[in-house]
Amino acid sequence: MRVPAGFAAGVCLLVALVQPVQAQEDALQISFSLPEIKTGQYQRPYTAVWIETSRGKAVKTLAVWHGDKKWLKDLRRWWRKTGRYQEGDIDGATGATRGPGDYQLVWDGTDSKGNAVAPGEYQLVLEASREHGSRSLMKQKFTLPDSSTHYRVKAGKELGAVDVIQP
Amino acid sequence: MLKSTLKSWSRKAALATAMVLGVSSLAQAHPMWLLPHEYNLSGEKPEWITVDASASHTIFSPDKALGLDRISIFTPEGGKQRLGSYFKGHRRSVFDLEIDQPGTWKMELKRPTVYFTFYTNKRGAKKRIFADKQEAQAQLPKGAEDVVTKQFNVSTVAYITWQAPDEKVLELTGKGLEIAGPTHPSDVVAGDEVNFQFFVDGQPAKDVEIELTPHNTKYRNDRMMQKLKTDSEGMLSFTPEIVGPWYLTAKVDHKRQSERADSESSLLYMTFDAQLP
Structure with missing residues (x-):
């Protein structure tokens, strides 16, 4: 869903905090949440956030939060598109699983090797998979470069609503 | 002694095959399948997978257990792995296999020629x-x-991948009916077009008769089986819309005869997994 940037600024604190800086540094600002789920068997979800071309080729992993790699394949799309190839350096994006809360990520417009990508159509993909729980997969297409753009993706079972901003 | 044992074994095998194969037509043959419960692995350490082996018309409900003494397990590095012990019940056989090399593995159960x-x-x-x-x-x-x-060559295959898929086990041997990419069998995704190319004796094989059936036929009224044929390049193109394991059967009649048969057909069965998009 595309909403007017002005409206976006009103609802999203992130916009107010972020300085309108040069193009690539913060080509894409992503804020999302992992919802609190009331269950006796809560395990933190495996979560991945990454960029793909509009045709579904992985460009760069922004975050992958996981435990034992035996279950990394349960991030089915991320594993298939990029995880299994161990492309580029994703140490900076890798971390332990995280609990319910709000999270912010930024994409600087580069690929897994750190090179700036060509202008064009891309998509942001978020995937979360939880033991004893469900899997959520979200996608948002966007154009690079673009400005004053705000997309909002509806919440799913394992991922809260996502705000995507191109300042 | 050895000779008679062999003879009785091959006779038993022929009988078993006959039971499985039933009569001549592909539609009536009891299709044999290997059903791995994992197709893609991501761990850092070698991992065990478990596989069911049976022959049935209800996909994938076990009906007739398969002997696995002749199973071949091809490793990504080009070697072969021995199968340890396995369980053979009345309705299915089961084996576990340790996947200890990254890449794509192939398991193949070939029947003696019938x-x-x-x-x-x-x-x-x-x-x-x-x-x-x-x-x-x-x-x-x-x-x-x-x-x-009529002579029948029958085999059934399945592929398992640990980490990234590779091509070693998909290299053509140039003998009989074979399947190859461009779509890797560990890379089938529901909703995405799949392209498999079929070869006979190393040459692209047109008009190979294909049947494709998604799993769980016993839980629906419509079998949802698609009948297709390979094109002039031996290519099969389809889009699996259902997530989960699928069963592919391929049959080709060879244009040749021998001193032992007036006609020869090959049947190749494959189980593959259509992954979540």
């Missing part, structure tokens, strides 16, 4: 015996007509 001789007896009934052309000479009753001997 010969059927079909004939019409003097009362006009259609009959068949498990015999090649030469063996049939001695076994056919007097007055048998429309005698034709």
